[in-house]
Amino acid sequence: xxxxxxxxxxxxxxxxxxxxxxxxxxxxxxxxxxxxxxxxxxxxxxxxxxxxxxxxxxxxxxxxxxxxxxxxxxxxxxxxxxxxxxxxxxxxxxxxxxxxxxxxxxxxxxxxxxxxxxxxxxxxxxxxxxxxxxxxxxxxxxxxxxxxxxxxxxxxxxxxxxxxxxxxxxxxxxxxxxxxxxxxxxxxxxxxx
Amino acid sequence: xxxxxxxxxxxxxxxxxxxxxxxxxxxxxxxxxxxxxxxxxxxxxxxxxxxxxxxxxxxxxxxxxxxxxxxxxxxxxxxxxxxxxxxxxxxxxxxxxxxxxxxxxxxxxxxxxxxxxxxxxxxxxxxxxxxxxxxxxxxxxxxxxxxxxxxxxxxxxxxxxxxxxxxxxxxxxxxxxxxxxxxxxxxxxxxxxxxxxxxxxxxxxxxxxxxxxxxxxxxxxxxxxxxxxxxxxxxxxxxxxxxxxxxxxxxxxxxxxxxxxxxx
Numbered sequence: 001x002x003x004x005x006x007x008x009x010x011x012x013x014x015x016x017x018x019x020x021x022x023x024x025x026x027x028x029x030x031x032x033x034x035x036x037x038x039x040x041x042x043x044x045x046x047x048x049x050x051x052x053x054x055x056x057x058x059x060x061x062x063x064x065x066x067x068x069x070x071x072x073x074x075x076x077x078x079x080x081x082x083x084x085x086x087x088x089x090x091x092x093x094x095x096x097x098x099x100x101x102x103x104x105x106x107x108x109x110x111x112x113x114x115x116x117x118x119x120x121x122x123x124x125x126x127x128x129x130x131x132x133x134x135x136x137x138x139x140x141x142x143x144x145x146x147x148x149x150x151x152x153x154x155x156x157x158x159x160x161x162x163x164x165x166x167x168x169x170x171x172x173x174x175x176x177x178x179x180x181x182x183x184x185x186x187x188x189x190x191x192x193x
Numbered sequence: 194x195x196x197x198x199x200x201x202x203x204x205x206x207x208x209x210x211x212x213x214x215x216x217x218x219x220x221x222x223x224x225x226x227x228x229x230x231x232x233x234x235x236x237x238x239x240x241x242x243x244x245x246x247x248x249x250x251x252x253x254x255x256x257x258x259x260x261x262x263x264x265x266x267x268x269x270x271x272x273x274x275x276x277x278x279x280x281x282x283x284x285x286x287x288x289x290x291x292x293x294x295x296x297x298x299x300x301x302x303x304x305x306x307x308x309x310x311x312x313x314x315x316x317x318x319x320x321x322x323x324x325x326x327x328x329x330x331x332x333x334x335x336x337x338x339x340x341x342x343x344x345x346x347x348x349x350x351x352x353x354x355x356x357x358x359x360x361x362x363x364x365x366x367x368x369x370x371x372x373x374x375x376x377x378x379x380x381x382x383x384x385x386x387x388x389x390x391x392x393x394x395x396x397x398x399x400x401x402x403x404x405x406x407x408x409x410x411x412x413x414x415x416x417x418x419x420x421x422x423x424x425x426x427x428x429x430x431x432x433x434x435x436x437x438x439x440x441x442x443x444x445x446x447x448x449x450x451x452x453x454x455x456x457x
Binding site: 037046178 | 213218246248256258267269
């Protein structure tokens with residue numbers, strides 16, 4: 001049975017590097033995905049993710065378990081993303097390849113998905129990425145944490161240091177804007193419907 | 194709350210987007226959820242909005258990030274080696290090493306040879322003997338020595354000058370000798386050359402003697418340093434191995450005496 005985050009954190013705080021690397025392995029993809037969706041650049045997202053774990057490792061002694069380890073990691077990553085955006089003075093970029101590599105896509109699909117559905121799904125994903133990049137940072141971050149990372153309203157509020165009601169408002173406003181932009185982009189229905 | 198809502202309640206439900214979002218994400222408590230479900234049964238506008246937001250959620254779920262090969266891991270940096278002590282004699286083996294050093298020093302000093310006789314000045318040490326034999330041309334049947342044979346060189350040069358003199362006298366009349374052009378006789382030129390050679394020889398002898406004295410001083414200073422270090426090491430050993438220390442001390446003293454004797 002795999003160890004919980006709390007167990008691995010406790011062992012890591014005792015100097016067990018392997019335990020910390022297990023935490024890294026467990027959380028590197030979610031943290032990278034968070035950074036990628038917030039700042040929109042692959043290489044920079046990778047740098048942010050790597051720096052997140054380095055900072056977490058250095059600050060591990062100060063982590064008393066007052067929050068979930070994952071929430072703590074998210075907070076570090078989001079702070080780094082904000083630093084990046086401030087430093088670069090830019091809004092996130094909807095980074096998408098120009099063309100669609102059918103062979104590459106075919107490797108990602110499940111057997112029941114047709115190639116037409118696959119292409120539609122990717123085009124829709126690009127449209128969503130573009131619409132998301134136009135959202136204000138607060139709304140975008142709230143939607144990312146809720147939709148892609150499954151955090152509760154309370155966890156998001158704690159992470160963003162704002163009231164619960166503010167989180168709900170940001171989510172509603174963000175979803176409403178996205179809905180309008182996707183409709184304007186010609187994306188009328190959910191893929192597969 | 195009951196299952197029936199007043200018009201005021203309905204208006205509040207429509208205005209409260211927090212309830213809508215809470216219902217959308219399934220984060221209403223059970224009583225709020227039941228109340229909102231009742232409202233949805235009577236409010237088409239909220240039903241439509243809820244459906245639209247659900248569809249938007251379905252659409253944004255399709256945005257997937259690339260899947261890079263991350264493989265992050267934290268590695269401990271190799272600990273820096275502790276700074277090496279400037280000079281430290283460890284017990285037993287340290288003293289043995291020091292003894293070997295002293296012996297090597299003594300051997301080197303013992304092999305120094307400074308000789309000045311009819312062959313000229315000869316300087317030779319054990320290290321020079323081990324050096325590349327092609328570094329200096331061997332002379333006088335001593336292939337590994339480095340003699341400075343000034344007299345032989347002067348004689349050789351003298352012979353060479355005489356040969357040149359004879360050759361010039363055979364060709365007299367056809368070539369004007371340089372000495373004649375400068376107003377000096379041949380004998381005067383030869384005398385002058387011999388004087389210059391003699392002066393140069395004297396300077397070289399002084400330089401070599403000074404160098405030998407310098408090497409001897411360096412050896413002596415290094416020997417003192419080594420002996421002091423050995424004494425320090427012995428002092429550290431006093432509480433641990435008295436008999437062993439005495440044995441090494443005797444050994445070192447014997448070598449010291451031998452070294453002094455060979456120097457004399």
